[in-house]
Amino acid sequence: MNQQFHRGYGSIQELKTVLSEHHPQKIFLVTGKASYASCGAKGAIEPLFQNSKFCRFCDFDVNPKLEDIERGLRIFRNERCDCVIGVGGGTAIDIAKAIAILHSQDDEAKNIIEKNGIRIKRRIPLAVIPTTAGTGSESTHFSVVYITKTKYSLAHPSMLPDYVILDPTFALSCPPYISACCGMDALCQGIESYWSVKSTEESRRYSRKAIELVFSSLSESVLHPDKKNREKMLMGSNFAGRAINIAKTTAAHALSYPLTSYFNIPHGHAVGLSIGNFFILNANVDASTIQDARGVEFVKQRVQELVGMLHAKTPQEAANTLSSLMREIGLATSLSALGITEANVPVIAEMGFDQERVRNNPRKIVTENVKSILQEIF
Numbered sequence: 262m263n264q265q266f267h268r269g270y271g272s273i274q275e276l277k278t279v280l281s282e283h284h285p286q287k288i289f290l291v292t293g294k295a296s297y298a299s300c301g302a303k304g305a306i307e308p309l310f311q312n313s314k315f316c317r318f319c320d321f322d323v324n325p326k327l328e329d330i331e332r333g334l335r336i337f338r339n340e341r342c343d344c345v346i347g348v349g350g351g352t353a354i355d356i357a358k359a360i361a362i363l364h365s366q367d368d369e370a371k372n373i374i375e376k377n378g379i380r381i382k383r384r385i386p387l388a389v390i391p392t393t394a395g396t397g398s399e400s401t402h403f404s405v406v407y408i409t410k411t412k413y414s415l416a417h418p419s420m421l422p423d424y425v426i427l428d429p430t431f432a433l434s435c436p437p438y439i440s441a442c443c444g445m446d447a448l449c450q451g452i453e454s455y456w457s458v459k460s461t462e463e464s465r466r467y468s469r470k471a472i473e474l475v476f477s478s479l480s481e482s483v484l485h486p487d488k489k490n491r492e493k494m495l496m497g498s499n500f501a502g503r504a505i506n507i508a509k510t511t512a513a514h515a516l517s518y519p520l521t522s523y524f525n526i527p528h529g530h531a532v533g534l535s536i537g538n539f540f541i542l543n544a545n546v547d548a549s550t551i552q553d554a555r556g557v558e559f560v561k562q563r564v565q566e567l568v569g570m571l572h573a574k575t576p577q578e579a580a581n582t583l584s585s586l587m588r589e590i591g592l593a594t595s596l597s598a599l600g601i602t603e604a605n606v607p608v609i610a611e612m613g614f615d616q617e618r619v620r621n622n623p624r625k626i627v628t629e630n631v632k633s634i635l636q637e638i639f
Contacts, residue, residue, distance in 0.1 A: 264400065264421060264422060264423065264424070264425055265279075265423060265424050265425070266425050266427065267424070267425070267426045267427065267428075268427045268428075268496070269427070269428070269429075269492070270428065270429055270430055270488065270492070271428065271430070272426055272427065272428045273302075273305050273306065273309070273390065273426055273428040273430070273431075274309070275426060276306065276309045276346075276388065276390075276426060277309045277311070279386075279388055279424050279426075280309065280310065280311070280313060280344075282386075283344060283386045284313075285313045285342075285343050285344035285386070286313065286314065286341075286343050287313065287314045287315065287316060287340055287341060287342045287343060287344070288310060288313050288314070288315040288316070288342060288344045288345070288346055289315075289316055289318065289333075289336075289337050289340070289342035289344065289345045289346070289357075289360065290315045290316065290317045290318065290346050290348065291318050291319070291333070291345065291346070291347045291348065291349070291353050291354075291356050291357040291360070292317060292318075292319050292347075292348045292349050292353055293319060293348075293349040293350065293352075293353055293392070294319045296349060296350075296392065297319065297348060297349065297392075299434060300392045300431040300432070300433075300434050300435070301430060301431055301434070302348050302349075302390065302392055302431050305428075305430070305431075306346075306348065306390070313344075316336060316337075316340040316342060318333050318336055318337075318356075319353075320332055320333075321333075321352065321353075321356060322352075323352050323527070324352060324405070324407055324521060324522075324528070325352055325355045325356050325359065325404060325405055325406050325407065326406070326407045326408070327370065327371055327374065327406060327407070327408045329356060330356060330359050330360060330363065330370055330374075330406060331370055331371075333356060333360045334360055334363055334364055334370060337360055337364050338364060342385075343385055344385055344386045344387075344388075345357050345360060345361040345385060345386070345387045345388075346387075346388045346389070346390070347387075347388075347389040347390070347422075348389075348390045348392060349390075349391070349392050349393070350391070350392060350393040350395070350396060350439075350443065351393070351395065351396030351398045351405075351443075351446075351528070354389045354391060354396070354398040354399055354422075355396075355398050355404035355405055355406070356404070357387065357389060358387065358389075358398070358403075358404045358420045358422065359404040359406060359415055359420075361383050361385060361387045361420070362379060362381075362382075362383040362415075362417060362419060362420050363379075363415075364385075365381050365383075365384055365385075366379060366380065366381055367380070367381070371408065373415070374406050374408065374413050374415050375408065375413060377413070377414065377415060377416055379415070379416075379417040379420075382417065382418070382419035383417070383419040383420065386423055386424070387422045387423050387424070388422060388423060388424035388425075388426065389422045389424070389425055389426075390425075390426045390428065390431070391425075391427065391431075391432075391495065391498070391499075392431035392432055392435070393432060393435055393439060393440070393443045393498075394432050394435075394440070394443055394444060394447065394482070394491065394494035394495040394497065394498040395442065395443020395444055395445075395446040395447045395494075395498050395529055396443065396446060396447075396498065396502070396528075397447060397450060397498050397499055397500075397501045397502020397503070397504075397505065397506075398502060399422060399425045399427075399499065399502060400421070400422075400425065400499055400502035400503045400506055401420075401421070401502050401505060401506040402416055402417060402418050402419075402420045402421040402506060403415060403416035403417075403420060404416075404420065407522060410522040410523060411522075412518040412522065412615065414617070421506070425499070427495050427496065427499060429488065429491045429492040429495045432491045432494070432495055433486065433488065433491055435486075435491075437483050437484075437590075437591060438527075438591060439527075440482060440483045440486070440494075440590075441479075441483045441529075441530075441587075441590040441591055441592050442527040442528065442529035442530045442592070443498070443529050444475060444479040444482065444483065444494055444498075444529070444590070445479070445529040445530060445532065445533040445587065445590075445592060446501075446528055446529030446532055446533075447471060447475045447494070447497055447498040447501040447529075448471075448472065448475045448476060448479065448501075448533075448536075448583075449510075449513055449514070449529070449532040449533060449536045450468075450471065450501035450502070450504065450505050450510060451468045451469075451471035451472040451475060451497075451500070451501045451504060452468070452472065452536060452540070452567055453505075453508075453510045453511040453512075453513055453514060453536075453621075454467070454468045454501070454504035454505045454507070454508040454509070454510065455468040455469070455472070455504070455508075455563060455566070455567055456511065456543055456560065456563050456564060456567065456622075456623050457508040457509055457510070457511050457621045457622075457623070458552060458553040458554070458555075458620070458621055458622070458623055459507065459508045459509055459621055460507075460508040460563070461507055461508065463507060464503075464504045464507035464508040465504075465508075465563075467500045467501070467503040467504035467507070468500075468501070468504040468508070469570065470497070470500040471497045471498070471500035471501035471504055472497075472567075472570045472571075473497075473570065474493045474494070474496055474497030474500065475493075475494060475497035475498070475501070476570065476571060476572075476586075477493070478490040478493040478494050478497070479494065479586065479590065480586065480589050480590055482494045483590040483591070484589075484590065508621070509617070509618065509621050510618055510621065511539070511618055511619075511621045511622040511623075512535075512539050512542075512618060512619055512621075512622040512626050513532050513535045513536045513539045514532055514615070514618050515613055515614060515615035515618035515619050515622075515626075516531075516534075516535050516609070516613040516631060516634070516635075517531035517532040517534075517535070517613075518531075518612070518613065518615055519608070519609050519612035519613045520534070520601075520609065520613070522612075523605075523608065523609070523612070524599065524600070524601055524605070526599055530592050530593075533583070533587050533592060533594075534594065534595075534596070534638050535634050535638060536583055537579070537580030537581070537583045537584055538580065538634040538637055538638060539622070539634070540564070540567070540576050540579055540580045540583070541576050541577060541580055542624060542626075542630060542634070543560065543564055543622070543623050543624045544561065544564045544565075544576035545576075545624075546560050546561065546623060546624040550624050550625045551623070551624065551625070552620070552622060552623055552624055552625045553623040560623040560624070563623070564576060564623075567579065571583070594638070595638055595639060596635070596638055596639045597639055601639075603639065606632070606635045606636070606639065607632075609631075609635055610628060610631045610632045610635055611628075613631055613635075614626075614628065614631065
């Protein structure tokens with residue numbers, strides 16, 4: 262499924278063309294709460310709806326939850342909407358994607374999400390407008406959904422949005438901490454998708470481009486944001502999304518989910534905490550721990566290429582570079598600094614074992630590896 266992209270400052274005006282192709286009767290508009298107006302999206306977008314009515318849904322908090330999606334589905338059906346537009350960060354876009362496909366299914370949302378049991382492809386137009394640079398959700402065919410603190414991935418090829426508008430105007434006012442977390446997520450997506458067992462030549466091209474753009478502009482976009490570095494971050498995030506759409510993420514993402522679900526550490530910050538440790542672990546893969554069918558040397562070569570992308574000479578130096586970058590942009594690099602106690606570590610180790618993402622890692626990961634890394638970052 263091909264996406265239609267509109268990029269650059271002022272590209273939001275292309276939404277008028279998109280809507281003229283479909284003439285929706287009523288748009289289901291998924292947005293953040295205050296950020297929708299404060300970033301300038303509300304004032305720019307709503308005048309473009311022209312003759313189309315719309316229903317705005319923003320009754321959710323960060324990280325999509327089943328009850329948020331169920332609430333949105335009820336409103337969508339009651340209002341008889343025939344088009345979905347998602348405006349915001351990863352949460353708003355993931356919810357928009359989920360509702361766009363779940364509304365036409367013949368089972369309860371909970372059952373479908375738990376079993377990833379989508380049987381009917383999406384039938385209505387879906388456009389997304391990211392206002393943060395980080396998740397890359399605009400270019401993936403899946404949505405994250407939490408059910409009682411357990412993370413699920415709802416996926417189907419037709420969940421990939423039809424239209425993507427990458428207008429950096431709306432990212433200019435993004436607060437520093439959110440920018441830092443989102444940017445770290447994009448950088449980790451680029452790294453993890455590059456060494457993933459599902460990586461391809463195409464996905465690695467996207468990963469490389471994502472790392473190049475994000476690594477060169479993340480610090481400045483947080484500390485001294487301007488139009489140029491915010492645009493680079495938005496494009497880097499999109500390339501990262503395209504990379505994980507093919508290759509998926511790996512162990513650092515697996516470990517991040519309980520940190521977010523149980524301790525409210527924002528997703529990008531949570532992933533960044535362990536990415537350097539997995540860098541070193543994956544670099545030391547051998548015949549007894551290899552999980553990638555392409556072999557030890559293939560994985561070592563990919564890791565060494567990543568080392569170079571981070572302007573380092575060794576995996577340890579690359580890991581140090583990532584930690585330094587996090588501190589530079591205001592992200593704590595230890596669990597203890599984030600209020601997590603040693604008593605919490607076993608819980609995180611037990612829950613931080615998302616099998617799908619662990620299987621994507623080039624090196625086999627066992628519980629002892631996870632416990633060791635948690636002690637290292639404590």
